[in-house]
Amino acid sequence: MPTTVTGLVLLVVLLLPGLTFVIIRERRGSERRPTPFRETGAVVFCSVLTELAALVLFALARGLMPGLTPDVGRLVREGLGYARDHYAQLGWWAVGLLLFACALAAAAAALTAGKPHASAMSAWWVMFDSWFPGENPLVGCILEDGSYIEGRQASFNVSSEDSPDRDLVLVEPLNYRPPGETETHAVPWGAACISARRIVTMFVSYPPAPGRATRAAAVATQGSAPAAS
Template identity: 40%
Template sequence: MPTTVLGVVIFVGLLLPGYLYERRRERDIPQRTRSPLRETMSVLFVGVSADVVTGLILALAWSTLPVRAPDLAALLRTPREYLIAGPWLVVGWAAAGLAFACLSAYLVAARPWHRWLRRRTRFGKLLRHAEPQQSSWWLLLREHPDLPKYVGCYLDDGSYVAGRLHSFSRVSDETADRDLSLRHDPEHPLVYRPKGADQTYPLTNIGAVAISARRIVLLTVTYREAPPPVSTESAKFPAQATPTAQE
């Protein structure tokens, strides 16, 4: 571990891009249990890679553009004296380099070009189904991220509840400890059908509900801009819209 202020700054500069990469990447992949060593190595590798690429880009800019740049040779020979003589030049370039490295790592994790490829190119279907071995829970609820999802749940006691998807657990393990939440939608409110009933009832004055995965027997997901309201017939069998996926 670093024992000086400069060492701490360098240590943070090495790890911060990798940390941002991991945090952003977690939003698009199922949650997995990883060993501390593997997670540390991932953060360190991405951080160092982003810093090295940023350093090469800055060196190219210093050699080709008419800008005032630090003297790296003098900085490496006598870092203390050089920093005292011109601290703002070094600090400014270091801050700009760190910001660029963090932004680069974040964009690599976000992969905006991946979304464009999925929508606009012939490889979109291949990319959407590139990892079919993932959890079906994750694949169904993450499919078509730009479309609202209308979810219907048949519960183990024979009842039925449906509504607009609000959130769901990112745990990739197929366990019953996961849950999802449905929220009220102005056009399609939360509805509930008790066991043995033939008609669904809106859940008035309720903004959202949480449902445990251990209670779900059948899960339907509808990907549409405006799925039709759930009627009595759709309560018997949730064929309210297509395409419908089942788990």
Template identity: 35%
Template sequence: MPSTLAGLVLFVALLVPGYAYQRRRARAVPEREHTAFTETLSVVFVSVIVDWVVLAAFAFLAHFLPRATLDPARLLDDPNRYTADHFLAVVLWSAAFLAVAALLGHALAARPPHRPGRRLGEAQQSAWWLAFHEHPDATVHIGCILHDGSYVAGILHSYSRASAEHGDRDLTLRGEITYRTARGRVAAALPNVNLVVLSARDIAVLTVTYVRPQPVAAE
């Protein structure tokens, strides 16, 4: 571990690409149970790879555009003196290095384009994840028949990404919320209600309808 403040700052900065990767990856895939050791290895591994790629790109620029970049030889030979003499340049190039590395780490976590019928790793994906991500470009309308026989419907707002199927998961619906009692025959919009939270343990049947935006006709 670093023993100085500068070393600590450099250590944290070099791990930023892995952190950016991990954060986007957490939003792009179903939530899974990982140990702290596994997550740390993922952050470190991605950071090392990305940092080396960006460092190689910097070395390429320094070789072909020596006047436009820092002098790696002088910087490594006497970093304190070189930084003092070229403080602004060192700060700007360091910020650029960090920004490019973070963006690259973030980009690496992007999900591949969805292909109809493609089911990779179904065992680690919940039924909710598979159903709600079938058509990523569509608005997802949800209808829920509850165990007591009542019915609730609305537009999908959010849901638990846990891969384990259990009753503690929640999903929220937004927009015009329609509701029908257990003994009712017609569902009606609930006045002054724009969001509703449903627990998975209360849902008996869940229906999904995909509504794609209509193309705008050319004038």
């Protein structure tokens, strides 16, 4: 770890593109919990690649516009003397190249985070996003006390683990059947939050759309099976 403020700032700057990559992937895809080694490796690897790409861009700019770019050779030879005389130019180019590396990392994260690998999908992610993305299906849940609740899926925990410590949010129209009863009744509330720990069986009904049967058949052919939390 860095022992000076300058070293700490330099470390943060060097790893900023990789941190950008990891954060955007977490926001746009299924939440994963990799080991510290893998997460650190992803940050460092992405930072190195994007900053190398930024340096290649600088080299091209230096070859095409030598008068508008810092002279790296003089910077190496003269050190702080050259940096003091050209601090504004050095600062603008450093910030610009860092922003370019971060933008490149963000673009890579956005392109690769749309659909996680099957090994990183939870049953909820498969039902609510993987099969028919962008839709809010009708969801019915049988709870452990025998009651039943039904509504439109509004939000769900995107963790890649099928953990009972997460929640599902359903919105109106909501229907509820108390324990021991046989009739389902509409309720006047706008939303309901259900703990996965209380769900015994989950049913999902997708809105009808052209080609839905064909797509569902293709999913079944690939060996995917509906999952219940």
